[in-house]
Amino acid sequence: MDDPERRLVASWRANARAWTRSVREGRIESRRVATDRAILDAVRGLGARRLLDVGCGEGWLARELAQEGVTVVGFDGSRELVVRADQAGGGRFHHLTYAGFAENPSRLGDGFDAVVCNFSLLSEDIGPVLRACRAVLAPHGALLVQTVHPVLGGSEPPYQDGWREERFDALGEGFRSAMPWFFRTLATWIRELREAGLQLHECREPLSPTTGVPLSLLLVASPGPDPGGEPC
Amino acid sequence: MDDPERRLVASWRANARAWTRSVREGRIESRRVATDRAILDAVRGLGARRLLDVGCGEGWLARELAQEGVTVVGFDGSRELVVRADQAGGGRFHHLTYAGFAENPSRLGDGFDAVVCNFSLLSEDIGPVLRACRAVLAPHGALLVQTVHPVLGGSEPPYQDGWREERFDALGEGFRSAMPWFFRTLATWIRELREAGLQLHECREPLSPTTGVPLSLLLVASPGPDPGGEPC
Numbered sequence: 001m002d003d004p005e006r007r008l009v010a011s012w013r014a015n016a017r018a019w020t021r022s023v024r025e026g027r028i029e030s031r032r033v034a035t036d037r038a039i040l041d042a043v044r045g046l047g048a049r050r051l052l053d054v055g056c057g058e059g060w061l062a063r064e065l066a067q068e069g070v071t072v073v074g075f076d077g078s079r080e081l082v083v084r085a086d087q088a089g090g091g092r093f094h095h096l097t098y099a100g101f102a103e104n105p106s107r108l109g110d111g112f113d114a115v116v117c118n119f120s121l122l123s124e125d126i127g128p129v130l131r132a133c134r135a136v137l138a139p140h141g142a143l144l145v146q147t148v149h150p151v152l153g154g155s156e157p158p159y160q161d162g163w164r165e166e167r168f169d170a171l172g173e174g175f176r177s178a179m180p181w182f183f184r185t186l187a188t189w190i191r192e193l194r195e196a197g198l199q200l201h202e203c204r205e206p207l208s209p210t211t212g213v214p215l216s217l218l219l220v221a222s223p224g225p226d227p228g229g230e231p232c
Numbered sequence: 233m234d235d236p237e238r239r240l241v242a243s244w245r246a247n248a249r250a251w252t253r254s255v256r257e258g259r260i261e262s263r264r265v266a267t268d269r270a271i272l273d274a275v276r277g278l279g280a281r282r283l284l285d286v287g288c289g290e291g292w293l294a295r296e297l298a299q300e301g302v303t304v305v306g307f308d309g310s311r312e313l314v315v316r317a318d319q320a321g322g323g324r325f326h327h328l329t330y331a332g333f334a335e336n337p338s339r340l341g342d343g344f345d346a347v348v349c350n351f352s353l354l355s356e357d358i359g360p361v362l363r364a365c366r367a368v369l370a371p372h373g374a375l376l377v378q379t380v381h382p383v384l385g386g387s388e389p390p391y392q393d394g395w396r397e398e399r400f401d402a403l404g405e406g407f408r409s410a411m412p413w414f415f416r417t418l419a420t421w422i423r424e425l426r427e428a429g430l431q432l433h434e435c436r437e438p439l440s441p442t443t444g445v446p447l448s449l450l451l452v453a454s455p456g457p458d459p460g461g462e463p464c
Binding site: 150151157158159160185186187190191194199200201202203204205207211212213214217 | 382383389390391392417418419422423426431432433434435436437439443444445446449
């Protein structure tokens with residue numbers, strides 16, 4: 001499983017320019033018609049004033065929320081994307097790997113009202129980063145995870161956890177590498193949250209306004225009892 | 233919405249004989265290949281000794297569990313099905329509507345290790361019955377809800393709550409009435425549990441061994457903080 005993880009990291013380096021253009025030109029239909037608004041509405045619903053954007057990419061969420069007075073700290077494992085985020089402004093952006101975050105969760109601050117992972121949990125082992133998210137949440141805070149909806153991501157049976165590959169075919173030219181990403185079932189998402197000491201209390205399923213198909217799964221969780229060390 | 237509720241109740245009266253035969257002859261493929269075992273395994277995993285079977289139908293779950301020493305109390309809104317359950321044995325069976333259960337949850341006992349709703353939450357308004365389930369659970373107890381998986385039940389877009397109709401076409405002759413049932417999205421299931429003071433802590437998604445498609449959603453919840461009266 002080491003190979004897809006390495007290719008995942010490498011893909012963001014290779015595609016940083018094309019990805020940034022795709023986001024900023026609104027080329028990703030699902031984001032344009034449903035999922036950008038879904039995550040913004042979820043943040044607004046929390047009334048969050050300080051937010052950590054995990055896997056911030058080129059920084060669009062921070063730019064949107066900055067206009068509403070939210071203080072955003074973002075980090076990403078891709079230096080290429082962080083540079084672009086920083087140039088566009090809207091928050092404080094840091095180059096930090098998920099492993100680095102997991103090792104010392106509060107290095108970018110803690111007591112956040114909200115921690116957001118917006119289509120940014122793409123690895124197979126997400127336990128450490130989820131526990132780090134929990135560690136930097138305020139007691140009243142919430143973790144928001146937006147991800148591929150099992151109805152879509154699992155549409156090729158068998159419906160089970162595993163690596164998939166995104167080829168960015170719908171986004172035009174400029175992408176130099178496919179991106180491996182780890183699909184997990186609903187059952188696994190719920191287990192991952194629980195094992196990280198996070199309590200799921202809501203999910204949202206934004207629909208395509210044209211097809212009526214869910215375009216994402218948005219999980220809202222809050223800190224539960226401390227799970228201790230590694231889950232058993 | 234009153235009409236489908238009435239037709240739902242009437243369908244179980246009309247189909248009691250055909251349904252009983254279908255269950256006892258193993259005609260329902262999804263049950264045979266996956267979902268019967270899923271609910272049995274979930275009960276076994278809890279180590280439950282006293283169990284309330286909500287919407288017990290013709291009583292197969294009680295008969296299975298009785299062989300393992302579990303004491304089962306079952307009830308169903310269909311007198312026709314309860315009579316058949318009683319004749320076959322395996323538990324104590326009662327004719328009781330869901331409204332009657334909601335009105336006085338402990339009339340059949342309380343402090344259950346497990347309360348099971350196995351494909352038996354078919355109405356639109358399930359809040360009262362869920363709150364009643366919570367009320368009769370022991371503090372360590374768990375509610376098990378097995379239901380249609382959103383991937384399947386929502387396969388006709390738009391993916392949204394609403395009445396569907398089961399025609400029993402795959403089960404042979406003898407069915408005299410279609411059955412209206414209320415489909416709810418994953419988001420709605422999670423909200424319903426929370427509003428009833430139940431805390432989702434696990435879900436299972438048993439797959440078809442041949443197609444790899446999930447044949448049900450099995451939710452495991454435990455009593456959370458008292459939700460008070462009606463949810464806001």
